[in-house]
Amino acid sequence: MESIETEVVIVGAGPTGLTLAYELALAGVETLVLEKLTERLQQVKGGAIQPRTAEMLELRGLLEPMLRRAMPRGPVGGHFAMLPVSLDNTVWDTRFPAPIGLPQWEIEEVLEERATALGARIRRGAAVTSIEADDDGVTVTADGDPGVRVRARYAVACDGGRSAVRKMLGMPFPGRSGTYLAVLADVRLSSVSPLVPRESGHISTLTRQANDYWAMLVPLRDDRYRLTYGYYGSEERPEATRDTPVGEAEIAAALRAVYGEETVLGGVDNSSRFSDATRQVERYRAGRVLFAGDAAHIHPPLGGQGLNLGVQDAFNLGWKLAATLQGRAPAGLLDSYHAERHPVAAGVLHHTSAQRVLADLRPDNEDVMALREIVTDLMRLPDTNRHLAGLMSGLALRYEIPGARHPLAGQRVPDAELVTASGPARLSSLFGPGHAVLLDLGGLVPDDVRLPGHVDLVRAKSTADLGAGALLFRPDGYVCWAADDAAACREGVLPAIAAHLVA
DSSP states (O other): EEOOOOOOOEEEHHHHHHHHHHHHTTTOOEEEEESSSSSOOOOSSSOEOOOHHHHHHTTTTTTHHHHOOOOOOOOOOOTTTTOSSSSSSGOOSOOOOOOEOOOOHHHHHHHHHHHTTTEEEEEEEEOOOEEEEESSOEEEEESSSSSSEEEEEEEOOOOOOHHHHHHHHHOOOOOOOSSOOOEEEEEEEEEETTTSSSSSGGGGGSEEEEEEEEEEEESTTTTTEEEEEEEEEEGOOOOOOOSSOOOOHHHHHOOOOOOOOEEEEEEEEEEEEOOOOOOEOOOOOTEEEEEOOOGGGEEEOOOSSSHHHHHHHHHHHHHHHHHHHOOOOTTTTHHHHHHHHHHHHHHHHHHHHHHHHTTOTTTTTTHHHHHHHHHHHTTTSSHHHHHHHHHHHHHHOOOOOOOOOOOTOOOOOOOOEHHHHHHHGGGGGGGGOEEEEEESSSSSSSOOOOOTTHHHHHHHHEESOOOEEEEEETTSOOEEESSHHHHHHHHHHHHHHHHHTOO
C-alpha cells in the first residue's frame, strides 16, 4: 500500500470536490482528491449553472471555458416548481440572467483541468475504506491498484448523497426518506412524435403527464435527449431500489406512454435512479473533517439547485480552509463555514419541499391544481417574481457578518465596470488570484495604509453606484465591510480585515 502525505485530502471528484481542489491549489495548499470511479461518468445530470454560481466561476476565470461548451437554450429564465412563468433575474443586475445548460461531466472536465494545472492531484479508482481523525490530522485509507494510505491535516467529504465518509464517522443525517423513485437517462431517439419538444425552452414546455407517468424530455444535440420520468401508480410496478438497473424496455415503455407510439428509443447512453429524499447533516465540521455538497445535504432535484449549492459550498470553504492551514485565519473563521452554509442549504431543502407539492402534474389532484393556478398568478406579480428569482438563482443570498453594520455587509455586488490605474476592468477580474479585495472608489483609504498579504488594494472609479465609497470583499466575492466616508474607513478597515480575513 502506498503512503502519501498532503495538507488536504478531498473525497469525491464531482463538481464540489473539484471546485474545492481548485480553490485550495490556487491558494498554494497541497491537495489530493480521491475518487472511487476509475473514469468520469459522462452523464448530463446536474447541468444547470445558476446565475450566482456563474458569477462566482467568473471571479476565477472558470466560466469562459464552460460557456464555450454550453448547450444552446436561448435567454430562458429559471423556474419555480415547473410552473409556467419564467423567473426574471435581470432585476438583480447580473451579467448572467439565465441558467447555463452544460452536462455535469463537462463542468468537471474544466474544473479538473484547471485544478491539476495548479498542482492538485486526482487519484481515480480509489474507494475510501476507512477514515480516522485525531487532534493533528486525518488518516484515510482507500482501495485501488495499489491501495493508498493518506495522512492529511484536514479531510473534506464531497462524496455525494450516500457519502461513505459520513457513514464511517457515524454522522447523523436527519430528514425524511424519499416518496418516489424516478429515472434520469441520456437517450437517443430514432423516431419522434409531435409531442416531443423540438428545442429547449422553459421547463414548463418540456414536461408532460400521461398514463400515470410524469416526464421531462430535454433536446440536447442531434438525436440526443435527457429524459427524466417517474410513475405515479408505483404499486403496480415491480419493486426497485436506487441500485436496480434501468433496462431499455422500461425506458421505451415510459416514452411510448407519455409521447406516443411514434416515439422510438434508439439507444441509452446512461441511466440511473434517484429519489426525492430530503436530509442534511447536523454539523458541517467534525474536528478535522468537513462536509460539502451532497455529502452534507440532499433534496428533491427541483429548480436546478444541487450542483450550485455544492459549488458554492466549495467557494465558501476553500479560502477559509487555506487561511487556517497557512496560519493567517482569524479565530473562528473555519467554523463560520458551517454557520454560513448550513442555513443556506436548509433554505433549499425548505423550498424544494414546497416545489415538490406544486410540481404534481396529476389533473385528478384538484387541490394541487388549484394551488398551482394561484401560485402561477402570484408569480406574475413583479415583487413575487423578484423574490423567487433571487431565491432560485442565488443572487439574493446574504451572509450574516458578525459585527458588521453597513447595509452591504454579507451581500454580493453587481459586476461593475471600473477604471483603474492600469486601465478599464470589471469588478470580477480583480478576484483571479483568490485574494480578498479592498476596493477604494472614493479616495477613502489612507495612502499610508499597510495591508496584510492576501488582501489587494484597488483604487478605482465606477460609473455605477455600488453603495459605498470603500468596500472590502472576501475572496468569494461577498462584502464583509464597507465605509461611506474617510473617517469610518480610517477607523474601521484594518479591524475589519483582522476580524474577517487575516489575523
